[in-house]
Amino acid sequence: MNNMKKNTLLLVLFSSILSFAQSDDATVKTIYSQxxxxxxxxxxxxxxxxxxxxxxxxxxxxxxxxxYTKSELEKLGLDNVWLQEVMxxxxxxxxKEIAYxxxxxxxxxxxxxxxxxxxxxxxxxxxxxxxxxxxxxELATLGLAVKGKIVFFNGAMNPELINTFEAxxxxxxxxxxxxxxxxxxGAVGVIVRSLNLRQDDFPHTGSMSYxxxxxxxxxxxxxxxxxxxxxxxxxxxxxKNLEFYFKQSCKQFEDVLSYNVIxxxxxxxxxxEYMVVGGHLDSWDLGDGSHDDGAGVVQSMDVLRLLKESGIxxxxxxxxxxxxxxxxGLRGGxxxxxxxxxxxxxxxxxxxxxxxxxxxxGFSFDCSDANMDKVLSWEPxxxxxLIHYFEKxxxxxxxxxxxxxxxxxxxxxxxxxxxxxxHHASNDTFDTVNKRELELGAATMTSLIYLFDxxxxxxxxxxxxxxx
Amino acid sequence: MNNMKKNTLLLVLFSSILSFAQSDDATVKTIYSQxxxxxxxxxxxxxxxxxxxxxxxxxxxxxxxxxYTKSELEKLGLDNVWLQEVMxxxxxxxxKEIAYxxxxxxxxxxxxxxxxxxxxxxxxxxxxxxxxxxxxxELATLGLAVKGKIVFFNGAMNPELINTFEAxxxxxxxxxxxxxxxxxxGAVGVIVRSLNLRQDDFPHTGSMSYxxxxxxxxxxxxxxxxxxxxxxxxxxxxxKNLEFYFKQSCKQFEDVLSYNVIxxxxxxxxxxEYMVVGGHLDSWDLGDGSHDDGAGVVQSMDVLRLLKESGIxxxxxxxxxxxxxxxxGLRGGxxxxxxxxxxxxxxxxxxxxxxxxxxxxGFSFDCSDANMDKVLSWEPxxxxxLIHYFEKxxxxxxxxxxxxxxxxxxxxxxxxxxxxxxHHASNDTFDTVNKRELELGAATMTSLIYLFDxxxxxxxxxxxxxxx
Numbered sequence: 042m043n044n045m046k047k048n049t050l051l052l053v054l055f056s057s058i059l060s061f062a063q064s065d066d067a068t069v070k071t072i073y074s075q076x077x078x079x080x081x082x083x084x085x086x087x088x089x090x091x092x093x094x095x096x097x098x099x100x101x102x103x104x105x106x107x108x109y110t111k112s113e114l115e116k117l118g119l120d121n122v123w124l125q126e127v128m129x130x131x132x133x134x135x136x137k138e139i140a141y142x143x144x145x146x147x148x149x150x151x152x153x154x155x156x157x158x159x160x161x162x163x164x165x166x167x168x169x170x171x172x173x174x175x176x177x178x179e180l181a182t183l184g185l186a187v188k189g190k191i192v193f194f195n196g197a198m199n200p201e202l203i204n205t206f207e208a209x210x211x212x213x214x215x216x217x218x219x220x221x222x223x224x225x226x227g228a229v230g231v232i233v234r235s236l237n238l239r240q241d242d243f244p245h246t247g248s249m250s251y252x253x254x255x256x257x258x259x260x261x262x263x264x265x266x267x268x269x270x271x272x273x274x275x276x277x278x279x280x281k282n283l284e285f286y287f288k289q290s291c292k293q294f295e296d297v298l299s300y301n302v303i304x305x306x307x308x309x310x311x312x313x314e315y316m317v318v319g320g321h322l323d324s325w326d327l328g329d330g331s332h333d334d335g336a337g338v339v340q341s342m343d344v345l346r347l348l349k350e351s352g353i354x355x356x357x358x359x360x361x362x363x364x365x366x367x368x369x370g371l372r373g374g375x376x377x378x379x380x381x382x383x384x385x386x387x388x389x390x391x392x393x394x395x396x397x398x399x400x401x402x403g404f405s406f407d408c409s410d411a412n413m414d415k416v417l418s419w420e421p422x423x424x425x426x427l428i429h430y431f432e433k434x435x436x437x438x439x440x441x442x443x444x445x446x447x448x449x450x451x452x453x454x455x456x457x458x459x460x461x462x463x464h465h466a467s468n469d470t471f472d473t474v475n476k477r478e479l480e481l482g483a484a485t486m487t488s489l490i491y492l493f494d495x496x497x498x499x500x501x502x503x504x505x506x507x508x509x
Numbered sequence: 510m511n512n513m514k515k516n517t518l519l520l521v522l523f524s525s526i527l528s529f530a531q532s533d534d535a536t537v538k539t540i541y542s543q544x545x546x547x548x549x550x551x552x553x554x555x556x557x558x559x560x561x562x563x564x565x566x567x568x569x570x571x572x573x574x575x576x577y578t579k580s581e582l583e584k585l586g587l588d589n590v591w592l593q594e595v596m597x598x599x600x601x602x603x604x605k606e607i608a609y610x611x612x613x614x615x616x617x618x619x620x621x622x623x624x625x626x627x628x629x630x631x632x633x634x635x636x637x638x639x640x641x642x643x644x645x646x647e648l649a650t651l652g653l654a655v656k657g658k659i660v661f662f663n664g665a666m667n668p669e670l671i672n673t674f675e676a677x678x679x680x681x682x683x684x685x686x687x688x689x690x691x692x693x694x695g696a697v698g699v700i701v702r703s704l705n706l707r708q709d710d711f712p713h714t715g716s717m718s719y720x721x722x723x724x725x726x727x728x729x730x731x732x733x734x735x736x737x738x739x740x741x742x743x744x745x746x747x748x749k750n751l752e753f754y755f756k757q758s759c760k761q762f763e764d765v766l767s768y769n770v771i772x773x774x775x776x777x778x779x780x781x782e783y784m785v786v787g788g789h790l791d792s793w794d795l796g797d798g799s800h801d802d803g804a805g806v807v808q809s810m811d812v813l814r815l816l817k818e819s820g821i822x823x824x825x826x827x828x829x830x831x832x833x834x835x836x837x838g839l840r841g842g843x844x845x846x847x848x849x850x851x852x853x854x855x856x857x858x859x860x861x862x863x864x865x866x867x868x869x870x871g872f873s874f875d876c877s878d879a880n881m882d883k884v885l886s887w888e889p890x891x892x893x894x895l896i897h898y899f900e901k902x903x904x905x906x907x908x909x910x911x912x913x914x915x916x917x918x919x920x921x922x923x924x925x926x927x928x929x930x931x932h933h934a935s936n937d938t939f940d941t942v943n944k945r946e947l948e949l950g951a952a953t954m955t956s957l958i959y960l961f962d963x964x965x966x967x968x969x970x971x972x973x974x975x976x977x
Contacts, residue, residue, distance in 0.1 A: 077668045200545045200945070203894050238945065400868075400924050402895065426671050427870065429897040456868050456924060458945045477668070477706060477926045 060418040060496065069422050069488045071351045076484035081346055082339040083476040085113060086398070089338065090329040090471035097157075097326045098366040099131025099297045106322050107300045110338065110363050114304035117346050121307070124300040127376040129366040131297050132157055134326055135290035138263060139166065140232075142285045144276050151269035153232065154244040154327060155289040156216060157369045158251075159262040162230070166288030167191070167261060169229050173277050177214070177222055188227035191285050193277075194219045195234045195270055198461065205457040206396065209236055209464075213247070220262035221252050231262040232285065234270040236461060242266045243466040246325050248369045263287055301373045302363040306345055308494075310356035315381070317360050317391040318344045318490060321367035321374075321439055328469030332460065336398030336474060337453075338363050340483040347487040355494045357389065364439040367395070371438055378442030389498045392451045392486060393437025397463075398474045399455035401485040403430025407450040411499040419492050428485055430454050447500040449493065453486055528886040528964065537890050537956045539819045544952035549814055550807040551944045553581060554866070557806065558797040558939035565625075565794045566834040567599025567765045574790050575768045578806065578831050582772035585814050589775070592768040595844040597834040599765050600625055602794055603758030606731060607634065608700075610753045612744050619737035621700065622712040622795060623757040624684060625837045626719075627730040634756030635659070635698050635729060641745050645682070645690055656695035659753050661745075662687045663702045663738055666929065673925040674864065677704055677932075681715070688730035689720050699730040700753065702738040704929060710734045711934040714793050716837045731755055769841045770831040774813055776962075778824035783849070785828045785859040786812045786958060789835035789842075789907055796937030800928065804866030804942060805921075806831050808951040815955040823962045825857065832907040835863070839906055846910035857966045860919045860954055861905025865931075866942045867923035869953040871898025875918040879967035887960055896953055898922050915968040917961065921954055 076082075089096075089106060096102040107124065114122045140153040155161075171191040174180045180192065194215040198208040213236060220231045235245035244264045251259045265273065277283055302322060308314060320337020324330020341361045348355060364373035381388055392404075403423070406413055416431050423429070436450035444450060455478070463469040544550075557564075557574060564570040575592065582590045608621040623629075639659045642648045648660065662683040666676035681704060688699045703713035712732045719727045733741065745751055770790060776782060788805020792798020809829045816823060832841035849856055860872075871891070874881055884899050891897070904918035912918060923946070931937040 073671070074669045201542045203541070203949075205945075400926050427898065430895065458868050458949070459943050462943070475927050475930070477673075481671075481926070 060415065061422060061492065065422055065492065068351065068353065068491060072347055072487045072491065073426055073484040075347050075350045076343065076480040076487070077477065079350065080343060080480040080483060082343040082479050082483050085339040085342060086331060086335050086474060086479065087471060089335045090331045094329045095326040096322065096324050096330060097132070098129040098299060098323045098369060099294070103299060103323055103365065107302055110302045110322065110342065114302065114342060114361070117304070118349070119304045119306055119345060122304040125303055125376065125380060127299055127301055127365055127372050128296045129299045129372050130370045131294040132369065133292050133294070135161070135292060138287065138289040140263070140265070140285070140287035142273065142276065142283055144280060144283065149272065151273065152242050152244045152266040153263040153287055154246045155291040156233065156249040156262045156264055157246055157325065158249050158293065159220065159289070159291055160259050161290045161292060162261045162288050166286055167230050168284055168286040171232070171277065171283055171285040173274055180222055185226055187223060190228055191230040191232060192219070192223040192228045193232045193273060195274055197234060198236060198238050200238055205238060205461050208238065209461060212236065216247050216264065217249050220249055220260055221254060224251065224254050224258040224260045228260060230260050230287065232287070233262065233264050235264045235267050236464065237267050237466070239462045240267050240271065242268050243468055245465045246327055247465045261289060263289060299365045301365050301377055303360060304345060305358055305360040306348065306355055308357040309354050312358050313387055314357040315360055315386050315388045316357050316490060316494060317362050317388060317440065317443070318486060319362035319364055319439060320394045321365070322363040323366050323368055325368055325465045327465065327467040328463070329471060330469060331471045331474050332397040332463050332469050333465065334367065334395045336479055336482070337394035340394045340479065340486055343483040344487045344490060347483060348491065353491055357494050359490060359494065367439050374439035375442050381443065388443050388448055390449045390493050391440035391443050392453065392489065393440045394453040394482060394486060395437050395439070396453060396457065397455050397460040398479040398482060399459060400478045401428060401453060401455050401482040403428050403454050404451045404489060405432050405434030405436065405454055407433070407436045407444065409499065412449045415496065415499060423488065426481065426485065447498070449498050451489065453482060455482060528883065529890060529960065533890055533960070536819065536821065536959060540815055540955045540959065541894060541952040543815050543818045544811070544948040544955070545945065547818065548811060548948040548951060550811040550947050550951050553807040553810060554799060554803050554942060554947065555939060557803045558799045562797045563794040564790065564792050564798060565600070566597040566767060566791045566837060567762070571767060571791055571833065575770055578770045578790065578810065582770065582810060582829070585772070586817070587772045587774055587813060590772040593771055593844065593848060595767055595769055595833055595840050596764045597767045597840050598838045599762040600837065601760050601762070603629065603760060606755065606757040608731070608733070608753070608755035610741065610744065610751055612748060612751065617740065619741065620710050620712045620734040621731040621755055622714045623759040624701065624717040624730045624732055625714055625793065626717050626761065627688065627757070627759055628727050629758045629760060630698070630729045630756050634754055636752055636754040637697050639700070639745065639751055639753040641742055648690055653694055655691060658696055659698040659700060660687070660691040660696045661700045661741060663742055665702060666704060666706050668706055673706060673929050676706065677929060680704065684715050684732065685717050688717055688728055689722060692719065692722055692726040692728045696728060698728050698755065700755070701730065701732050703732045703735055704932065705735050705934070707930045708735050708739065710736050711936050713933045714795055715933045729757060731757060767833045769833050769845055771828060772813060773826055773828040774816065774823055776825040777822050780826050781855055782825040783828055783854050783856045784825050784958060784962060785830050785856060785908065786954060787830035787832055787907060788862045789833070790831040791834050791836055793836055793933045795933065795935040796931070797939060798937060799939045799942050800865040800931050800937050801933065802835065802863045804947055804950070805862035808862050808947065808954055811951040812955045812958060815951060816959065821959055825962050827958060827962065835907050842907035843910050849911065856911050856916055858917045858961050859908040859911050860921065860958065861908045862921040862950065862954060863905050863907070864921060864925065865923050865928040866947040866950060867927060868946045869896060869921060869923050869950040871896050871922050872919045872957060873900050873902030873904065873922055875901070875904045875912065877967065880917045883964065883967060891956065894949065894953065915966070917966050919957065921950060923950060
């Protein structure tokens with residue numbers, strides 16, 4: 042078929058599903074231009090990262106981040122800005138961890154960090170024989186043979202998966218439940234390979250849980266850098282009796298009061314229909330949380346500002362929600378959904394940015410087919426901005442509790458290749474965020490919200506008439 | 510229209526233009542897996558960048574890069590590996606440049622670097638009144654008023670353009686021809702704003718030319734960092750008589766002998782049809798040339814290795830060409846095309862990677878509509894790898910001289926947002942290249958070559974029968 046024939050066919054097909062106006066092109070262009078020439082996201086992130094820093098739930102820094110973002114939202118001339126109370130867990134790392142093993146008469150110091158939620162080792166540290174496994178299945182075959190030992194979970198992220206989040210999903214269980222599974226079998230400690238596709242020296246923290254284990258079976262759990270995991274594995278091949286030492290002094294405290302930070306523009310036509318955009322304000326303590334999730338926080342804040350700067354008056358009420366405690370409890374996300382339900386607030390749409398501040402590629406959607414069709418009809422509007430990924434899939438942890446049959450849940454999908462180089466590690470820092478990439482993300486989010494606000498979502502009551 | 514109806518329509522449309530086999534899915538998958546688990550590009554780049562470093566044409570490092578890449582290609586079991594002689598210009602920067610201006614009794618030191626090809630200042634440096642312009646049009650209105658002065662070209666890259674190469678194209682003329690235009694008017698020196706979208710302290714070099722100007726009008730030309738360009742511009746607003754001082758000791762030498770490095774796998778069916786993949790081996794001297802164009806060099810080398818490792822026996826002869834002297838002369842690219850013509854080598858396809866080692870997004874093509882249709886029919890094969898950009902456009906400088914009516918010229922298009930943060934500056938270094946992004950690029954290039962080798966290109970003699 043030649044070009045002209047194909048183009049005609051495509052045009053016929055295309056115009057039958059077209060569902061946006063010519064003027065939307067211009068509006069989307071204005072949004073991108075505003076973000077790239079007059080964006081605030083990068084300046085806000087600079088402050089969050091470099092003036093405040095890592096903001097683990099319950100910490101002084103988390104408090105500072107609440108106050109800072111609230112006061113910045115108040116400067117934007119929104120219709121309402123407020124704090125929503127939420128009780129959050131408080132865990133502290135304590136002193137820098139120490140770990141080593143001795144081989145051929147030489148001491149090899151290795152880079153570890155306590156996993157979030159772990160208990161401490163005894164004050165003098167913990168030394169025991171170490172046994173390597175690559176999966177829970179392998180642990181099960183060892184069974185009670187791990188009693189008295191340190192279990193070294195060395196399952197690696199699969200580099201063949203193009204979406205690195207899939208590779209993460211494939212072995213994050215080791216980090217989250219490794220201590221639970223090994224503790225049940227009588228192990229005395231757990232060392233987990235960092236969830237990082239790169240070979241480097243950074244240990245990556247993250248949440249873990251003892252589930253319902255009694256205190257006596259709660260064993261200390263730490264992550265080890267990928268370079269050191271490889272080194273340890275090599276040495277273990279030659280020395281099955283190798284002993285490993287580590288020391289950490291982390292501690293869990295009572296829950297403390299914290300807040301979700303919320304701002305909104307009241308809708309001009311349907312003020313009782315709510316559209317949410319958000320990220321999480323808390324971060325791990327090792328870096329400054331620039332990608333996870335400082336980026337999502339400042340992008341979400343800028344969505345409301347960009348709507349105003351672009352002269353858009355939303356029909357529906359648009360809310361930015363900066364969720365507290367995504368990392369180790371999800372209390373903010375749960376609380377927001379609870380309160381929405383209690384107040385009978387009708388939520389039609391929620392968008393989360395929590396996958397790093399890299400170049401945006403598109404969105405994944407957790408929604409009905411009818412709403413997905415709507416999204417796909419807008420693809421041409423996004424093409425000039427190289428936004429091409431519109432697929433069904435996971436949206437985000439914080440907005441997950443809002444799920445119902447009608448709501449459209451969406452997650453921004455930035456390029457994922459570098460994300461796990463930094464995730465939960467001391468190198469999740471401001472200098473690794475590119476200003477333009479961050480701003481393109483904010484513009485992409487704003488454009489999606491503009492379109493869903495303008496054209497509405499398809500709900501079960503009106504889905505039939507849309508079908509033909 | 511509901512999902513099913515649309516899918517059916519799309520399927521009908523789609524199957525009529527489908528032009529690849531089921532097994533191609535598996536082959537492309539093998540190529541990507543090989544690259545991501547067993548790639549050599551990153552190891553090669555480590556050596557090129559960290560053991561050799563910046564490799565300006567005519568330098569000892571450029572010689573070392575020729576020898577190193579030749580010896581690495583020889584290890585791959587290709588059918589032929591050889592060097593192609595080419596005479597190249599030799600320019601040296603000399604001592605580190607110095608620049609400052611005095612304002613309110615304080616000396617402000619600023620970051621500059623000589624542009625490639627520039628003459629030196631007098632040994633004691635050059636001091637003169639400085640006048641700012643943002644374009645050649647503005648320079649023309651000043652005319653002879655710039656006589657005896659330093660012209661400061663401060664046109665900035667346009668941040669609203671999504672493709673940063675377009676923004677680069679919009680003002681690279683200032684760097685290339687600024688000294689020519691200002692020299693004609695009797696200016697004594699030129700300072701050009703670095704071609705960088707970011708605000709930072711790195712000056713970015715790059716080529717410039719005096720064209721046919723007599724020696725007496727050839728004035729020294731340097732780039733200034735974006736931060737310092739902004740600072741200078743601010744001070745000039747208050748002090749129109751500001752004087753600027755700079756000193757550089759760069760020098761042009763006689764042309765020297767250098768080489769293109771070439772390796773090939775002989776085609777099994779059409780050995781006299783040539784397909785080229787390449788990047789340029791030379792780089793600027795300030796950084797280590799990791800993105801520009803170490804990345805393209807090692808990706809191109811790995812294309813031939815990945816074809817072999819993936820069990821593909823090409824029908825056509827596949828050549829990797831590592832071009833010398835792209836940056837300041839294009840002598841390698843011109844020489845290769847000349848020799849191809851002289852030997853009557855029938856080139857059907859050429860692919861260049863010279864836009865950085867970032868996540869690949871697709872390709873731009875300089876080819877006939879019939880060949881473009883062919884490419885578009887392969888889009889579904891690339892979709893799982895998030896390769897979505899297939900547009901007509903510029904291919905690459907080194908392969909440009911091969912252009913004719915039949916050949917398909919293609920350029921790899923990686924994500925462009927960070928590229929000009931590093932381009933031609935001292936921060937174009939190995940640590941800014943992500944291993945997976947580099948490997949995804951190599952796999953994407955290999956897949957395109959696999960498909961064009963398997964299905965052939967459309968030439969004028971056979972284009973009519975393809976049309977229906």
